[in-house]
Amino acid sequence: MAVRGSRDRRTDPASLPAIVPFDIPHLSRLNWELGSRVIEGTSVGDNWRHTGQRWELSVFDVTENTVVIRIRTSIGRERFYSAIRSELQSALPELESAATWRRIE
Numbered sequence: 001m002a003v004r005g006s007r008d009r010r011t012d013p014a015s016l017p018a019i020v021p022f023d024i025p026h027l028s029r030l031n032w033e034l035g036s037r038v039i040e041g042t043s044v045g046d047n048w049r050h051t052g053q054r055w056e057l058s059v060f061d062v063t064e065n066t067v068v069i070r071i072r073t074s075i076g077r078e079r080f081y082s083a084i085r086s087e088l089q090s091a092l093p094e095l096e097s098a099a100t101w102r103r104i105e
């Protein structure tokens with residue numbers, strides 16, 4: 001009997017780039033097309049810029065309990081992540097206290 005795949009297949013969980021000073025336990029990576037469509041017409045809740053490099057982190061409120069985090073790299077590429085709002089709120093103090101990140105108004 002041939003079996004395709006493995007029942008115990010493990011995938012690496014999504015993680016934010018190392019330049020971001022926090023981790024979120026339940027994070028999903030969205031492809032660019034889906035991420036850009038999800039945030040279309042949505043206002044930015046928080047916007048941050050790295051002081052030493054040209055990275056940006058933006059948070060979009062997409063549902064009552066879900067946010068989308070957009071990371072714009074120093075060369076302009078965008079990465080999108082879906083996260084639970086409460087987990088992001090627990091992690092934001094680390095971003096606020098990081099010397100290399102500043103909130104953009």
